[in-house]
Amino acid sequence: MTEFWLSAGLLLLAALSFLLIPILRGRRRQQEEDRTALNVALYQERVAELAAQQAAGVLDGAQLDQGRDEAARELLADTEGAEPARLRHLGKALPLLAAVLVPLMALGLYLHFGAADKVALTQEFAQAPKSMDEMTTRLERVVQAQPDSAEAVYFLGRAYMAEQRSEDAARTFEHAVGLAGRQPELLGQWAQALYFAADKQWSPQVQALTDEALKADPNEVTSLGLRGIAAFEGERYQEAIDYWKRLLAQLPQGDASRAALQGGIDRAAERLGGAAGQASQPAPATARLKVRVELAPALQGKVRPDDTVFIFARASNGPPMPLAAKRVTVAQLPIEVELTDADAMMPQMKLSDFAEVQLVARVSRGGQPTRGEWRGQGAPLPVATQATQHLTIDSPDL
Structure with a gap:
């Protein structure tokens, strides 16, 4: 924006020059008019002096005419370079007023109609x-x-x-x-x-x-x-399988969502009674992760008891959205929770659909699970892990 306003300022200065230059030229013309008036006065004084000398008998008629001609030539020579007088004058007030109003009007119009x-x-x-x-x-x-x-x-x-x-x-x-x-x-x-x-x-x-x-x-x-x-x-499992298979056909090979979608199809097929050809693999066992979450002592004075804490697991290699999540408050910390397939955010994306996950705990004053003020996270671990995992919320959530 600095370059824009600098360019605009230079353009305004150029526009103002068209208004101010005539004023400066007007001063020069006034000086020329004053000099012309002085020359005319001197001419008239010279003619009067010649007439007085002729009346006194000092000059005869021929000498008087010669003196007048000479004075007239001098007057013409002095006024030859002068510009003709203008019939109309705008005066100084109007150009100066325009010089002030033009930038103000231009700025106002740009701020109203422009695209700063x-x-x-x-x-x-x-x-x-x-x-x-x-x-x-x-x-x-x-x-x-x-x-x-x-x-x-x-x-x-x-x-x-x-x-x-x-x-x-x-x-x-x-x-x-x-x-x-x-x-x-x-x-x-x-x-x-x-x-x-x-x-x-x-x-x-x-x-x-x-x-x-x-x-x-x-x-x-x-x-x-x-x-x-x-x-x-x-519980319309065949219908679910049909919809998800149509969706699976639209996803490109290598898409991270394909594994989760196939897991949903497999579960629907299992509940349908194991109809032939409906599931490519047997449904995985239900996943169950235990995690203990606590707040670092250094953050005790930087959070409020009613701040929301989201505890969730997400795929290490897959979609970024949480697979399973629980919501508590800072006042409940330290707390031990269990994340299972029952805590899935979407039925077709569960913990048991992925081999490896990452545990995360986030303090969010605004109650938004995807952004907050402080965070703690663990290293990727197998979804079949039985031991209780420990998370300490101790880092800024960048």
Whole structure:
């Protein structure tokens, strides 16, 4: 922005020069007019002196005419370089007033109609964000500056989902649908946000949105995943398998979500009665991890008793979202908890679907599981570990 305002200042100085230069030129013309008036007065004085000498008998008529001619030539010579007098004068007040008002009006008009905020955002986005929170803040500013940009609103909704701010994401995706129309992907994202905002409760609105999305695009991935979850929770296991297999076919080889999705299909097949061909592998045993969490003594005065503490396990090599989580408060520390498949965030992503996980405890004053003030985490460990793990919250959550 410094370069922008410097350039604007130079342009304003150039504009002011067109107003101030005529004033300076006017002074020079005034000096020329004053000199011309003086020459005329001297000429008239010389002619009067010659007339007096002729009356006194000093000069005859021929000498008088000769003297007058000579005085006239001198007057013409002195006034030859003078510019003709202007018929109109703007005066000094009007140009000076314009010189003051022009920059003020230009600045006011630019701040009202210009795009200083967009210039600043462009420069800010030239640098990579240091955290998800910073990226979300930038996207919020973009949407504020460009409220009609469906693309910006969509990415803000995705950022809210990544931070598990489901209610904010639902409102944002609804806005995106209003801007871009009822596109299948937007409808699926909106339905997903509503589902998690309602604490994973299926609703008629989620049903209607996924119906509409799949009618327009039978392979819309978000809607397929949600419908599989609904079918599994409703014990319609064959239906869940069908939805998740359709989703699995859309995912590229090597996608981290494929293992979790296959685990969901396997569990649905097991509950269905082990129908042939429905599961590629037998369902894994239920995982059970014990962890004791405590707060470092150095942080005792830096947290409040009612601050939220999230204790969760996430895959060492897989999706970043927690596989199983529990929520307590600082006042309950130290505490020992047990994380199992029953604590899964999503039915098709459980602890038992992964061979290795990492335990994390986070203090979040704002109640957001993806960001907080302090954190403790352990090294990757096998999901079959039986010994109680110890976590100490002692590091800033960067």
